[in-house]
């Protein structure tokens with residue numbers, strides 16, 4: 001077991017754990033944002049730099065600090081390492097720069113974008129972004145592409161995190177999807193738009209941290225904060241059948257995987273569950289999905305407007321840990 | 323100790339018998355009439371609406387308008403921010419995707435195919451106007467007319483979207499803060515390009 005201190009909190013972790021994973025074990029504000037790392041996808045991470053942290057003490061053996069900020073998702077911890085995330089002004093400043101870079105070509109058309117309200121980039125820009133842009137150059141623009149009948153690709157919003165490519169590679173045996181070109185002209189492509197008809201291809205929508213890949217069956221139908229997310233399940237031969245049904249009244253508007261507190265799906269679901277089962281009778285509704293109180297999805301949900309008292313505080317209303 | 327102890331504001335009632343003048347009540351009545359008569363000759367605080375109308379403030383918050391842009395395209399993109407900001411939950415909308423050939427009608431890829439405000443619920447707080455990222459919705463100096471039928475107060479797009487005719491456009495420039503106007507001048511914002 002290795003001992004590591006992150007933002008003055010000590011934790012024991014197994015060898016081979018990355019700083020980001022260790023921070024996630026601690027939880028709360030210590031966890032650096034991750035736009036490309038996805039624990040369920042092998043080899044993910046190291047692309048976006050939003051998870052930068054400062055290593056003020058390399059290890060017990062070699063206590064020198066690491067001269068540059070490191071990507072916490074791809075740096076394994078050493079015994080006796082001391083890491084600063086929220087405590088380091090340098091990290092906060094660097095993260096601001098990372099957000100600026102991520103937004104350099106981003107249209108920020110959130111009012112049109114179906115991801116708005118559950119978008120990691122929106123949260124990140126809200127947390128660290130600047131109010132104004134310093135660039136005057138035109139942003140790159142691509143027409144929208146339909147990847148098959150179920151998925152919409154809007155390349156303008158893509159941040160090149162590679163998650164979708166890894167998902168396509170690792171979840172679906174046949175890779176029909178990859179990156180073309182380099183740098184800011186990089187495009188994810190379906191190798192000349194061969195429709196992806198694999199059973200698990202829909203998970204690319206869930207792993208995409210932005211609105212570059214969205215569900216065509218849900219396109220423009222509603223905004224996520226008008227819907228009620230409900231845990232639902234069904235017997236499914238291909239996947240666990242455990243999903244979140246986003247409902248409006250008795251109608252199911254869309255189905256997604258169940259996302260945990262770090263925005264990662266708990267289990268990947270199959271396309272049949274995601275796209276074809278929109279009838280409420282197909283599902284056993286377990287109950288409302290708990291959504292972070294800070295999320296816009298929780299707004300106007302009245303169960304949260306109960307008046308708390310000192311004796312019976314409402315769960316989660318005291319200074320949140322996450 | 324009297325029961326008055328709770329608030330300290332109650333007065334102790336005395337049971338003293340009234341004098342003759344107090345018993346005939348006349349002086350008290352005349353005093354009251356005097357006050358009433360005094361009010362008759364004061365300047366009136368009301369106006370004879372609808373013949374006479376009060377002057378409205380330039381930024382009076384009345385009936386909403388859904389604006390079009392300079393080229394007559396609807397600005398609203400059905401983003402739902404007005405509806406989530408609305409404390410009275412008066413706004414509902416359904417979004418639709420713009421089809422090729424409709425670029426002269428709608429500014430963005432997505433538009434509101436229906437947009438309704440329930441004027442009976444609305445409290446004219448102006449939060450929708452403040453929330454709108456597309457400067458599509460504004461409150462105006464017009465007031466919402468009375469009616470006998472509750473259903474008539476659900477205003478749809480036909481009542482809210484401003485007319486195409488440039489002469490009949492509704493001027494909202496007075497409502498736009500200097501910051502907003504400054505922002506609109508910036509052609510680098512994708513938002514303002516068209």
Ligand code: SF4
Nearest residue numbers: 109110113119210211
């Ligand atoms: S991807 Fe996120 S930040 Fe970008 S337009 Fe969509 S909601 Fe906004």
Ligand code: SF4
Nearest residue numbers: 158159161162164208
């Ligand atoms: S489409 Fe989404 S998941 Fe794929 S690289 Fe772009 S941002 Fe990442």
Ligand code: SF4
Nearest residue numbers: 408444445447448450
């Ligand atoms: S003025 Fe206030 S109450 Fe009326 S629609 Fe707008 S936000 Fe809602």
Ligand code: SF4
Nearest residue numbers: 398399401402404454
């Ligand atoms: S009026 Fe403005 S805030 Fe409301 S849906 Fe339209 S664009 Fe969004």
Ligand code: FES
Nearest residue numbers: 037046048049073
């Ligand atoms: S999450 Fe670490 S670099 Fe993207």
